[in-house]
Amino acid sequence: MARRFLIATPALFACLWACLAQDAYQREAARLSTFLNWQPGSVVAEIGAGQGQFTLIAAERVGAAGRVYTTELDAGKFAHLQEIAADHKNITALRAAEAQTNLPPDCCDSIWMRLVYHHFVKPAEMDASLFRSLKPGGRLAVIDEEPKPGSSRVAGVPENRGGHGVPQKILIAELTAAGFEVAKISDDWSDGDYCVVFRKPAP
Numbered sequence: 001m002a003r004r005f006l007i008a009t010p011a012l013f014a015c016l017w018a019c020l021a022q023d024a025y026q027r028e029a030a031r032l033s034t035f036l037n038w039q040p041g042s043v044v045a046e047i048g049a050g051q052g053q054f055t056l057i058a059a060e061r062v063g064a065a066g067r068v069y070t071t072e073l074d075a076g077k078f079a080h081l082q083e084i085a086a087d088h089k090n091i092t093a094l095r096a097a098e099a100q101t102n103l104p105p106d107c108c109d110s111i112w113m114r115l116v117y118h119h120f121v122k123p124a125e126m127d128a129s130l131f132r133s134l135k136p137g138g139r140l141a142v143i144d145e146e147p148k149p150g151s152s153r154v155a156g157v158p159e160n161r162g163g164h165g166v167p168q169k170i171l172i173a174e175l176t177a178a179g180f181e182v183a184k185i186s187d188d189w190s191d192g193d194y195c196v197v198f199r200k201p202a203p
Helices: 010-036 053-062 075-087 123-133 168-177
Strands: 043-046 067-072 091-095 108-114 134-144 181-186 194-199
Touching: 010 053, 010 108, 010 134, 010 181, 010 194, 043 053, 053 067, 053 075, 053 091, 067 075, 075 091, 108 123, 123 134, 123 168, 134 168, 168 181, 168 194
Parallel strands: 043 067, 043 108, 067 091, 108 134
Antiparallel strands: 134 194, 181 194
């Protein structure tokens, strides 16, 4: 009986890689959903959404009664997010700015960003905008990384970053200065990243 062998092709490798990446997004989104209490009907936002992988997962979780705001500064990525929003009634794409989320005031139950904070060239202004965008009692999750020794910081960001990333203690200091309270810290997120969940105090 002849044996059949599976020939590994570039297309097959690409497919396998895409499947593995999607599994990783699903795992991270499941943790975010717990940390941020995503529920059907929740209004949530992703800052610097890139290709929109987490945006799409969140849209499934909040359902038709919910809303996902997805933002991006890069023109090409923003155009892609607009295409996604056109196909999903519960997604709204907004063009971000260097110092503003451009989200409506008090609109969100929760906001998250992944490896985005260390790109902020005006963190104090962005932190104030994030604070305004959350409802009282709302939560903000920031996933980022400690700067690796010898790495170069992003052009234009504050010098105290110390490399590519943002030290967790500086992140916490900046966001608490904006009025947030620390709700949860996870140092075992993925690939050496950390996640800090903040809360906007209720009156």
